[in-house]
Amino acid sequence: MRSIRAAATGAVMLSLALAATACGGGSSTGGGSNDSPKELTYWASNQGASIEVDKKVLQPELDKFEKQTGIKVKLEVVPWSDLLNRILTATTSGQGPDVLNIGNTWSASLQATGGLLPWDDAQFEKIGGKDRFVDSALGSTGAEGQPPAAVPLYSMAYALYYNKQMFADAGIDAPPATWDDFVAAGKKLSKDGKWGTAMEGSNPSENVHHAYVFAKQHGAGFFTADGTPDFTSDGAVAAVKQYVDLMAKDKITAPGNAEYAQNQSVSDFAKGRTGMLLWQSASANLTSQGMSEDAYGIAPVPVQSGTPGTGRQVNSMVAGINLAVFKNTDNLDGATEFVKFMTSDAEQKILNTAYSSIPPVKAAQADAAFNTPANAVLKDTLAKSAVALPQVPDESQFETAVGTAVKELFADAAAGRPVTIDSVKAALTKAQQQMPTK
Amino acid sequence: MTATAPAAEATVRKSSPGTARGPRRRTGRLRRVGLPYLLLLPALLLELLVHLVPMVIGIVMSFKELTQFYIRDWSTAPWAGLDNYTVSVDFDAPVGKALLHSFLVTVAFTVLSVGLCWLIGTAAAVFMQDTFRGRGLLRALFLVPYALPVYAAVITWVFMFQHDNGLVNHVLHDQLGLTDKPSFWLIGDNSFVALLTVSVWKGWPFAFLIVMAGLQNIPRELYEAAALDGAGMVQQLRRITLPSLRPVNQVLVLVLFLWTFNDFNTPYVLFGKSAPEAADLISVHIYQASFVTWNFGTGSAMSVLLLLFLLVVTGVHLALTSRGRRTAQ
Numbered sequence: 001m002r003s004i005r006a007a008a009t010g011a012v013m014l015s016l017a018l019a020a021t022a023c024g025g026g027s028s029t030g031g032g033s034n035d036s037p038k039e040l041t042y043w044a045s046n047q048g049a050s051i052e053v054d055k056k057v058l059q060p061e062l063d064k065f066e067k068q069t070g071i072k073v074k075l076e077v078v079p080w081s082d083l084l085n086r087i088l089t090a091t092t093s094g095q096g097p098d099v100l101n102i103g104n105t106w107s108a109s110l111q112a113t114g115g116l117l118p119w120d121d122a123q124f125e126k127i128g129g130k131d132r133f134v135d136s137a138l139g140s141t142g143a144e145g146q147p148p149a150a151v152p153l154y155s156m157a158y159a160l161y162y163n164k165q166m167f168a169d170a171g172i173d174a175p176p177a178t179w180d181d182f183v184a185a186g187k188k189l190s191k192d193g194k195w196g197t198a199m200e201g202s203n204p205s206e207n208v209h210h211a212y213v214f215a216k217q218h219g220a221g222f223f224t225a226d227g228t229p230d231f232t233s234d235g236a237v238a239a240v241k242q243y244v245d246l247m248a249k250d251k252i253t254a255p256g257n258a259e260y261a262q263n264q265s266v267s268d269f270a271k272g273r274t275g276m277l278l279w280q281s282a283s284a285n286l287t288s289q290g291m292s293e294d295a296y297g298i299a300p301v302p303v304q305s306g307t308p309g310t311g312r313q314v315n316s317m318v319a320g321i322n323l324a325v326f327k328n329t330d331n332l333d334g335a336t337e338f339v340k341f342m343t344s345d346a347e348q349k350i351l352n353t354a355y356s357s358i359p360p361v362k363a364a365q366a367d368a369a370f371n372t373p374a375n376a377v378l379k380d381t382l383a384k385s386a387v388a389l390p391q392v393p394d395e396s397q398f399e400t401a402v403g404t405a406v407k408e409l410f411a412d413a414a415a416g417r418p419v420t421i422d423s424v425k426a427a428l429t430k431a432q433q434q435m436p437t438k
Numbered sequence: 439m440t441a442t443a444p445a446a447e448a449t450v451r452k453s454s455p456g457t458a459r460g461p462r463r464r465t466g467r468l469r470r471v472g473l474p475y476l477l478l479l480p481a482l483l484l485e486l487l488v489h490l491v492p493m494v495i496g497i498v499m500s501f502k503e504l505t506q507f508y509i510r511d512w513s514t515a516p517w518a519g520l521d522n523y524t525v526s527v528d529f530d531a532p533v534g535k536a537l538l539h540s541f542l543v544t545v546a547f548t549v550l551s552v553g554l555c556w557l558i559g560t561a562a563a564v565f566m567q568d569t570f571r572g573r574g575l576l577r578a579l580f581l582v583p584y585a586l587p588v589y590a591a592v593i594t595w596v597f598m599f600q601h602d603n604g605l606v607n608h609v610l611h612d613q614l615g616l617t618d619k620p621s622f623w624l625i626g627d628n629s630f631v632a633l634l635t636v637s638v639w640k641g642w643p644f645a646f647l648i649v650m651a652g653l654q655n656i657p658r659e660l661y662e663a664a665a666l667d668g669a670g671m672v673q674q675l676r677r678i679t680l681p682s683l684r685p686v687n688q689v690l691v692l693v694l695f696l697w698t699f700n701d702f703n704t705p706y707v708l709f710g711k712s713a714p715e716a717a718d719l720i721s722v723h724i725y726q727a728s729f730v731t732w733n734f735g736t737g738s739a740m741s742v743l744l745l746l747f748l749l750v751v752t753g754v755h756l757a758l759t760s761r762g763r764r765t766a767q
Contacts, residue, residue: 081710085729092509109732114510202625204712256602259624261710393506400730404712411625411714414601433532436505436733 032117032325032332040073040334043086045101045321047154047355049288051077057354065341071334084396090326091115098329099338102150103205104140104320105389105399111142111149112393117325117332118147127151127340137360140318140388150322151339152360154352156281157381158209158316159374160299166194166275167297175299179242182276182302186252189275196252197276198265201410204403207243209317209389210278211406214239216314216387217304222402227392231402231432232425240406241424248413258407258414269296280319283374284356298374300381308385316386320360358382394435401431493745500738509734522739533727537740539715540723544699547630547719551637552694556687558638559645564679567653577650584643592707595636599623599708624709629717636704641697645690652686653679688759696748720744 042062048054054077062073076097078086084106090096091113102110110116117123119141124130130138137155141148160182162175170189176182186196200206215221220235230236247253254274257265263285269277270289278301279285286296300308301315308315323342325335341347348364358378359365370379389395405427413419499512500522508515528534562580566573583591598605600623607620623632660678669677702721705713711730713722724744728737 088509088729088732092512094510109506113506202710254602255622256600256620259601259622397731400712407625407712408715411622414622415626430532434536434731436731 032327032329032335034333035330037331037334038071040071040099040331040338041097042073042075042338043083043097043100044075044077045083045103046077046079047321047357049285051079053288057351061342061347061350065338068341069334069337071331071337073338087115088113094328096326096328098326098331098335100324100326101153101321102324104137104150104152104318104322106396107140107142107149107322108391108393109396110324111146115327116149117327117329117335118149119151120147123147123336124151126336127343132343132362133360134362134365134382136318136382136386136388137320140320140391141322143391143393150324151343152320153323153342154321154355154357155360155382156319156321156357157378157386158213158278158280158301158319159282159377159381160301161269161277161279161282161286162297162299163269163272163275164295164297166272170275175297176302177300177307178305179302183246183250183252186246186250186276190252194272195254195268195274196250197246197278198260198268198274199246199253199257199278200260200263200265201247201258201414202261202407204400204407206403207406207410208399208403209319210243211236211240211402212389213301213314213317213387214243217312218242219312221390222398223390223392223394227390227394229394229398229432229435231428237421237425237428240402240409240428241419241421244406244409244413244419244424247410248419255414258410280316281355281357281378284354293374298377300377300385308381310385314385314387316381318382318386318388320357397435401434402428405431496738497742499734500742502735504733504735504738506732509732515735518735522735523743525736526739526743533736536718537720537723537727540718540720543630543716543718544720547634547637547717548695548698550634551641551698552691554634554638555641555645555694555698556691558642559647560649560683562642562646563649563653564675566650580646581643583640584647588640588703589707591640592636592704595632595639596624596708599632625714627714627716629709629714633705633708633717633719636708637698637701640704641694645694648686648690649683652683656682688755692752692755696752699748700744 044054044058046054048057055075058075058077062075066072080103083101083103087096087100087102087106087110091110096115102116111118121130133152134155137152138148141150141152160175166189167173167175167185170185172185172188176185182197189196199210212222215236218235218239220233220239222229222231222236224230247255247257265274265277266279266282266285267289268274269279269282270286270291283293283298287293303313303315306313323339325332325339329335342351343361345361345363348359348361349367349369352359352364353369356374358370358375359367364370365379369375390398392398409419409424409427412423501517501519502508502512502515503518503521504512504515525531525533526537529538566577597603601607601620604623606623607617611617611620621628623629656678660682661674664674664678700721701719702725705717705719705722706725709717709722711726713719713726720740724737724740727740728734
């Protein structure tokens with residue numbers, strides 16, 4: 001009997017304890033603290049060819065940081081498919097990392113949740129001031145008129161990668177500079193089971209990046225000046241149609257690409273199945289897939305006519321990764337110290353070289369390592385002809401809604417159904433209806 | 439219990455010698471009666487924690503305007519009254535229309551999937567009733583899809599359904615020449631067929647297992663008597679097997695229905711975050727309404743509606759089947 005009662009008491013205690021710990025987490029909504037000054041948790045995004053590659057790149061740097069400051073950084077590399085959800089969950093529960101990478105296009109959306117530490121001038125001073133960073137990168141750190149939600153870490157831009165041998169075989173002398181040339185080159189390349197270009201038809205983010213730049217080239221955007229969604233303007237419809245037509249009308253992309261969402265287009269290019277690829281900072285990825293650096297050339301992404309510049313002449317989004325501090329951190333000083341370390345000139349050189357991206361820090365960008373022909377194209381694009389995605393709270397919903405609409409249009413194109421002005425407009429109307437109305 | 443009860447009282451007496459007789463006896467009885475409840479308490483608390491608390495929170499959320507501006511501190515989210523619900527059931531407006539479409543797709547999918555699972559499972563179980571060489575091996579083989587981890591199984595199907603290098607197109611198009619050109623299975627209208635295939639493949643072994651167990655309980659003599667009376671295979675099936683399986687089938691169909699209707703893993707692994715319209719199952723649709731548009735209030739309202747629907751279906755099913763059982767008695 002005694003033992004039964006002891007067991008019963010034990011069970012009750014255990015369940016109470018379980019209940020208490022489960023509820024005890026709760027969401028603390030105050031600012032950060034410095035309760036655990038010797039430890040940091042860092043969520044890194046997947047920048048290398050795999051999560052293992054990322055760990056190999058980052059761990060030595062984190063060890064260096066521990067040696068300098070005595071702060072141990074626990075690293076977790078989060079795949080892209082999970083990152084946004086993980087951040088949302090962390091924001092909701094108040095239980096998250098101290099420092100984290102975010103896609104720079106999400107800055108304004110995440111800023112609106114209030115989960116990230118604002119980088120006002122005083123906070124920026126602690127890592128050497130805002131002036132250390134290039135303007136284009138700072139333009140993608142949150143809504144205008146508010147302190148940035150994050151600090152630029154890696155900058156990337158789209159470029160046109162082309163297979164030199166396939167170009168020579170098809171008798172194409174120079175990389176195309178306009179979309180007409182691009183389609184013409186694509187048609188010459190598309191034969192014998194090979195194709196002009198590859199794309200990630202089922203990846204909403206990729207779709208949106210291209211759709212947005214095309215829209216800018218048509219003099220449109222997807223939001224009005226005050227941040228209201230405007231997906232169905234003539235320019236936006238023409239832009240999406242022009243992009244989907246690369247498969248539907250011009251037929252320079254294999255229909256199977258409508259299914260791609262796991263970077264298959266990069267491996268298709270690396271294996272010589274397609275002659276061209278529009279991608280951001282692809283060099284490291286191509287090398288890891290066994291394509292040697294002299295096998296491909298790199299040129300600016302085409303424009304409608306003329307040369308890349310601002311306004312209608314843009315040819316890339318400002319792609320990149322920002323580093324943010326979670327507002328609920330219990331090691332605020334340590335987190336700031338870590339951001340300072342990661343954005344220091346020396347670390348910027350090491351990390352951006354490993355990921356074939358461009359440092360958003362001016363001093364590091366000037367380094368000789370970033371003056372190779374490939375990097376020169378990316379640097380030039382970022383400086384002169386890249387446009388930031390809309391910095392509005394609804395940005396992440398826009399990426400999903402329009403990205404999915406384009407995915408469905410690719411599905412139509414792949415199945416041989418016609419893609420018309422009307423069908424594009426209908427798809428975009430549906431996307432706009434999904435946007436929050438409040 | 440009877441053996442331990444006096445001992446309990448003895449312990450009580452020993453430990454509290456000074457108290458009056460009446461209250462002592464009462465506490466003793468209280469303890470005796472209370473012990474089972476005490477032992478149930480941990481399970482009850484965990485049940486509350488795991489099931490009821492999230493459900494209640496979900497219901498509360500459905501009355502709030504819980505968008506990205508408030509998720510960091512829910513308590514600041516303004517009350518939305520019935521707004522989330524009116525938006526969800528306004529079938530003329532885009533959100534409600536999409537939800538209705540998704541609901542109808544799910545109903546069609548569930549009916550087909552449960553029907554096929556039951557049919558294949560029952561057929562296999564009936565054919566496996568007689569002993570023959572290799573029966574054990576076949577039975578084990580049939581259970582494999584059910585035993586595999588969902589993710590591993592479905593991701594294999596994703597590879598098989600791929601347009602360019604998938605096994606399905608290789609067989610249907612390259613080898614058998616049934617289609618003019620390779621079909622898309624994971625995007626467009628065919629995605630419904632793909633989803634149904636995977637769901638049935640994954641679900642029928644469970645039906646097989648349950649029906650097989652049910653068949654063990656049918657006395658052999660019934661079949662022997664029927665055979666003597668000249669009943670053939672089909673007649674035996676219609677007159678003996680199916681009526682005897684009735685109670686088993688009632689539970690089986692209900693469980694399959696609930697699992698299939700709520701299935702999230704299969705469509706999510708097959709199609710990712712944005713399912714094609716033809717295969718837009720309600721669980722993924724609700725997930726998208728909450729996580730992709732960051733509007734957790736509307737998502738919760740849709741979940742509550744789904745909960746109500748399933749409650750009604752389950753209630754009606756139980757009422758009908760229990761009445762059937764009563765009249766049978």
